[in-house]
Amino acid sequence: MAGRVVPAISLKDYESRREEITKQLVEAAETAGFLTLIDHGITIEEIEAQFALSKAYFDLPKEIKDKVPHNLTTNNGYEYYVRKHFPFLAVLLCPIKGPSTGSIDQKESFWLQRNSEWPSDEDVPTFRAKTLNFIGKCEDISNKVLTCLSIALGFEEDYFCKAMDTHQPDNLSQMRLLHYPASEGAQGTWRAGVHTDIGCLTLLFQRDGEDGLEICPGRESHSSFAVGDTFFPLPAETGPIVVNIGDMLMAWSDDRLKANFHRVRAKESGHSPDRYSIAYFNTGxxxxxxQGPLKKYPAITCNEYFLHHTKIQFGHNAKKKQEAAAAEKPSVVAATA
Structure with a gap:
């Protein structure tokens, strides 16, 4: 079933095939909101090496990982089993049997940016240098996809690339390393609750055999919570990159490109192995x-949008985050991308 919902799109010969690739990307983004990229230029060996670094980090004692704690102002740092969703979303999002989305997600993660605080080389040798190199590869791939989407929406071809330039001081794009610990007899409990991604475009790396990701196509607007209860599994595979549209880009496209709900669940019975994933979030x-080309919604800064939707989806921390953001000195207003 999932194979019919989520297409695989090759980036091979990108420059000569850009028109064809754009058509394929847009078709996927307008329907499933999910796709997988192949022939993207990152080798399986490079992906496995980054997962090895991630595992080396998560294998550290918690007191070592806590040297770089999660920061509510920047949203960077180490998180451990943090509650992610309001209980009321369980009814609005997905009327299925089982634990509510208000339960604590069974995972730990590390959020980072180019200029954020990093684990020391003493704790995880070569972690920063190699991860920065991997981030650079994610940026290159993201820019290819964003260029296609800019053109499809009628913007200048570098419009979204400029809007998500990670070398600018006001950038919000992040990488997140995730670890879902193994569990026995979890019977379909949440490893990550039902949610959409708040930003623009997500690149997700998975590993063979570490399944659990499920998607639910069918959302009509970026503010809609009514999605039904039909989720499709997306098997984990080392190599292909899972790409999905986020809320911000759905709004920015006047709801043309779909940011659909997804979740990570433990197996219905028996042993659920450790699951590692790496997500790269492109955010304005x-x-x-x-503002979209049709101006369906009022113009707003990406930061204002991000804070508003953080409150909806991560309400337990929203007040603290807004207070922290308000305490920051106003930044210089950048030119519209």
Missing amino acids: RKDVIM
Whole structure:
């Protein structure tokens, strides 16, 4: 079933095939909101090496990982089993039997950016240098996809690349390393509750045999919570990159490109192995003004949009995050991308 919902799109010969690739990307983004990229230029060996670094980090004692704790202002740092969703979303999002989305997600993660605080080389040798190199590869792939989507929406071809330029001081794009610990007899409990991604475009790396990701196509607007209860499994595979549209890009495209709900669940019975994943979130820079070509929604800064939707989806921390953001000195307003 999932194979009919989520297409695999090759980036081979990108420059000569850009028109064809754009058509395929847009078709996937307008329907499933999910796709997988192949022939993207990152080798399986490079992906496995990054997962090895991630595992080396998560294998550290918690007191070592806590040297870089999660920061509510920047959203960077180490998180451990943090509650992610309001209980009321369980009814709005997905009327299925089982634990509510208000339960604590069974995972730990590390959020980071180019200029954020990093684990020391003493704790995880070569972690920063090699991860920065991997981030650079994610940025290159993201820019190819974003260029295609900019053209499809009628913007200048570098429009979204400029809007998500990670070398600008107001950038919000992040990488997140995730670890879902093994469990016995979890019977379909949440490893990550039902949610959409808040940003623009997510690149997700998975590993063979570490399944659990499920998607639910069918959302009509970026503010809609009514999605039904039909989820499709997306098997984990080392190599292909799972790409999905986020809320911000759905709004920015006047709801043309779909940010659909997804979740990670433990197996219905028996042993659920450790699951590692790596997500790269492309998010519009704080001071960039976002508005779709049809102007369906009022113009708003990406930071304002991000804070508002953080409150909806991560309500337990929203007040603290807003207070922390308000305490920051106002930044220089950047030119609209």
